[in-house]
Amino acid sequence: MSSTPVSPAPEAGTAPEASDAPVLEAVGMQKHFPVRGGIRSKGVVHAVDDVDLALYSGRVVALVGESGSGKSTIARLLAQLMPVTGGKILLHGEDAKTKNRRAFRQYVSRVQMIFQDPFGSLNPVHPVRYILTRSLRIHRGRLRGAALEQALTELLERVQLTPTERYVDKYPHELSGGQRQRVAIARALAANPEVLLADEPISMLDVSIRLGILNLLKDLRDRLKIAILYITHDIASARYFADRTVVMYAGRIVEQGDSESVTQDPKHPYTQLLVRSAPDPDDLEARAHGARGEAPSLVRPPSGCRFNPRCPFATDLCRAEVPPLIAVGEGADGQVREAACWGYSDRPDRPKVTDVLEAFGERATAEEAVA
Numbered sequence: 001m002s003s004t005p006v007s008p009a010p011e012a013g014t015a016p017e018a019s020d021a022p023v024l025e026a027v028g029m030q031k032h033f034p035v036r037g038g039i040r041s042k043g044v045v046h047a048v049d050d051v052d053l054a055l056y057s058g059r060v061v062a063l064v065g066e067s068g069s070g071k072s073t074i075a076r077l078l079a080q081l082m083p084v085t086g087g088k089i090l091l092h093g094e095d096a097k098t099k100n101r102r103a104f105r106q107y108v109s110r111v112q113m114i115f116q117d118p119f120g121s122l123n124p125v126h127p128v129r130y131i132l133t134r135s136l137r138i139h140r141g142r143l144r145g146a147a148l149e150q151a152l153t154e155l156l157e158r159v160q161l162t163p164t165e166r167y168v169d170k171y172p173h174e175l176s177g178g179q180r181q182r183v184a185i186a187r188a189l190a191a192n193p194e195v196l197l198a199d200e201p202i203s204m205l206d207v208s209i210r211l212g213i214l215n216l217l218k219d220l221r222d223r224l225k226i227a228i229l230y231i232t233h234d235i236a237s238a239r240y241f242a243d244r245t246v247v248m249y250a251g252r253i254v255e256q257g258d259s260e261s262v263t264q265d266p267k268h269p270y271t272q273l274l275v276r277s278a279p280d281p282d283d284l285e286a287r288a289h290g291a292r293g294e295a296p297s298l299v300r301p302p303s304g305c306r307f308n309p310r311c312p313f314a315t316d317l318c319r320a321e322v323p324p325l326i327a328v329g330e331g332a333d334g335q336v337r338e339a340a341c342w343g344y345s346d347r348p349d350r351p352k353v354t355d356v357l358e359a360f361g362e363r364a365t366a367e368e369a370v371a
């Protein structure tokens, strides 16, 4: 799928005031999917391991990483579309594990998801009016008559589908991709959510309208103080839109910090590869595969750091022990930045991490010389 950046403009997401406590939090979250072959289990896919993540009111966190790194699984776990294998999800500090149907409904109202494909996520046989009033009735049960009509108009205005009468009786196929995504966002807003989990909300849209959708989400962050998780392959859009950026590799967090620092001065060798290869993510794949084989199997992930088979700096330590998130200095927001790389530890046997592309370049030159 294409991940062309929405804009090369280096405008970082402005950080609005945020309350101190997270709205939604994952603590040590883990998801292992069983792999079945015939009757016997053939092990598990380690899709997500030891993930801690906090979403704050009026803040955007971007989750970036290549395909299969576990981003969508994290969103689906946070939406409670499936159970965690380990760890906890906390909503306002309380275990969100659903006790009954009513509690689950309340959770769903507060934590809404927006999907990649706005056409697939909207029922094609119903017009916009039906799609939105249905959501309003589900989440704000008592609305009827004029009040319902008013709420419908407000939703369309909120997502800038105006004049509203132009859109309200249209069917999804009569709308453009961007307009359909706006309807999908309006449907999520009908629940008055505190959290939006946006799983690649712009990647299927035409490049020319991506920025409009990100600006709409920014507006919701700022005006409604919604906490947003923004999942993307495209690190340039994370810089534009997100206050914080969390980088995933093979089911684990490898780096996190304010978006400006992570994207402009990446510390983890994988993030360096991701950033330096932007804006063409295919180039990343080509470099990474050309340099060092495939992304790892998540059924038998590499021991130690999961990036070690592709890392030009990997040592025995990297192959033996999982690196914890290590402080790598202060970010542009004054908060501590972290990278899960032994190169930043004070271990005497640590790898010497420098510039990843230079390292790959040196290897290529050496290989050419041998050939």
Ligand SMILES: Nc1ncnc2c1ncn2[C@@H]1O[C@H](COP(=O)(O)OP(=O)(O)OP(=O)(O)O)[C@@H](O)[C@H]1O
Residues within 6 Å of the ligand: 033, 034, 045, 046, 047, 065, 066, 067, 068, 069, 070, 071, 072, 073, 074, 298
């Ligand atoms: N229901 C499932 N059963 C088995 N394995 C699964 C299931 N869902 C996801 N996986 C596996 O978990 C891993 C993480 O997948 P996930 O979709 O979360 O990655 P992603 O980073 O969102 O990728 P993409 O950007 O392509 O959507 C992958 O190896 C995937 O094949």
